Amino acid sequence: MTDTSRLLPFRLPPWRRAVLKVGSNLLAAEGGGLTERYARPLAEFIDSSVRQGREVVLVSSGAVAAGRAVLRRRSLPGAGLAARQALAALGQVPVVEMWRQLSSRPVAQVLLSHDDIRHRRRYLNARATLRELLALDALAVVNENDTVAVDELKLGDNDNLAAIVASLVEADVLLIASDIDALYTADPRTDSAATPIQQIESVTAEIIAMAGGSGSAVGTGGMRTKLKAAVTAAERGIPTGLFDGRSAETVAALGEGYLLGSWFQATSEQRLHARKHWLRYIPAVDGGVTIDEGAAVALQERQASLLPGGIIRVDGEFRRGDMVAVRAASGQLIGQGLCQYGAAEIRRLAGQHSRDIELVLGYSYGSEIVHRDDLVILDGMRAGAW
Known part of the structure; x- marks a missing residue:
């Protein structure tokens, strides 16, 4: 006692x-x-x-x-x-x-x-x-x-x-x-x-x-x-x-x-x-997207949206509207957000310019893979200190 x-x-x-x-x-x-x-x-x-x-x-x-x-x-x-x-x-x-x-x-x-x-x-x-x-x-x-x-x-x-x-x-x-x-x-x-x-x-x-x-x-x-x-x-x-x-x-x-x-x-x-707060603490689905250095700087320093041109890899299978992890090329978790496109679609769009989305897919849900309003950047405490 x-x-x-x-x-x-x-x-x-x-x-x-x-x-x-x-x-x-x-x-x-x-x-x-x-x-x-x-x-x-x-x-x-x-x-x-x-x-x-x-x-x-x-x-x-x-x-x-x-x-x-x-x-x-x-x-x-x-x-x-x-x-x-x-x-x-x-x-x-x-x-x-x-x-x-x-x-x-x-x-x-x-x-x-x-x-x-x-x-x-x-x-x-x-x-x-x-x-x-x-x-x-x-x-x-x-x-x-x-x-x-x-x-x-x-x-x-x-x-x-x-x-x-x-x-x-x-x-x-x-x-x-x-x-x-x-x-x-x-x-x-x-x-x-x-x-x-x-x-x-x-x-x-x-x-x-x-x-x-x-x-x-x-x-x-x-x-x-x-x-x-x-x-x-x-x-x-x-x-x-x-x-x-x-x-x-x-x-x-x-x-x-x-x-x-x-x-x-x-x-x-x-x-x-x-x-x-909701975006920060809800669990992401398995997998996610890996982005290049330029996209990482844009997200972290300029609070930009994630565009298809900055994506270099897609892991796992997820659907449009799922919460997905966003990682740097080093594997570090940068943030997470709600995807406008599913994993199969993002694989086709990776590295492409936003203006070419409709040309590649035949349709478009918007120019962003993850809009900045649906994205949260995670600090070190949330991203791996635990």
Whole structure:
């Protein structure tokens, strides 16, 4: 349990809407399945916040652990993605039912997939649904739709999902309830000299180096995924609070407006336009385009659109409207954007002048492969520091 004597109470700024992420380690029972031990105080915090006129959206893990209990065994033959997807499908109902029993308000389940985040119309529909649930005074319990995900589950960790949801609903704060009380200078489980860092102005490469992976068999993330979530939220001007959800004292302090944990600051200068933020953090499809040096300079320094003449290679298969990665000839990821043309079409257009598009294809969707309004340039932190 957390030794809160090492942590000084940090007064939270006033907030009206929060996203609370609860990790698997807080919900998984010792012998399998789910436990309300740590969920109950967090549910009480949500209800208390609502009584004070605030709104809370819940991002809850725990479906895979709950699915194992449904089958009354710890593992399935094989440990592949399909087996974990089946467990997630079995466990979604118990997870929502647990929160329904703990909540004083109606509970709604919202399952999101990468496609819901990648496609603009579905993204906007998800945002409208979450906002309407808040207006109806319902508790939205959000999780990734693991049952149809095509990526490994770790790629869709719920820390990142919580940050995306915080942006979706324009939250004032992201709160991450974990099984560790703060960010430390080193792993406190193995280094007795590790000390907590309570206020972080920005997530630097040095901060990232302090983080590790998942510390539990039931979780899919770790401190590094929490740092990525904090960066994602900060770029929308949303600060993040990390705290130990196992500590009754810490959860009680949170209800009084104090954080015993780590606070990741965010400023208004960090805000991105909503569309650019969406472009920055939605996952790209496999493959992408490689461009020459001149095109790279035009994109990075002049905020130009990507034209066919600058493309030297096309990798993978994708369709018009997909989110694709844009790389330099060196292989460095420069940015990503929505393609006006599919992979097969771009292969025919690579190196050609824009005026020749209709001549080559017999039709034209426009002179740009990726318009600058549909393109976001990625800094080093997003492009590979992780």
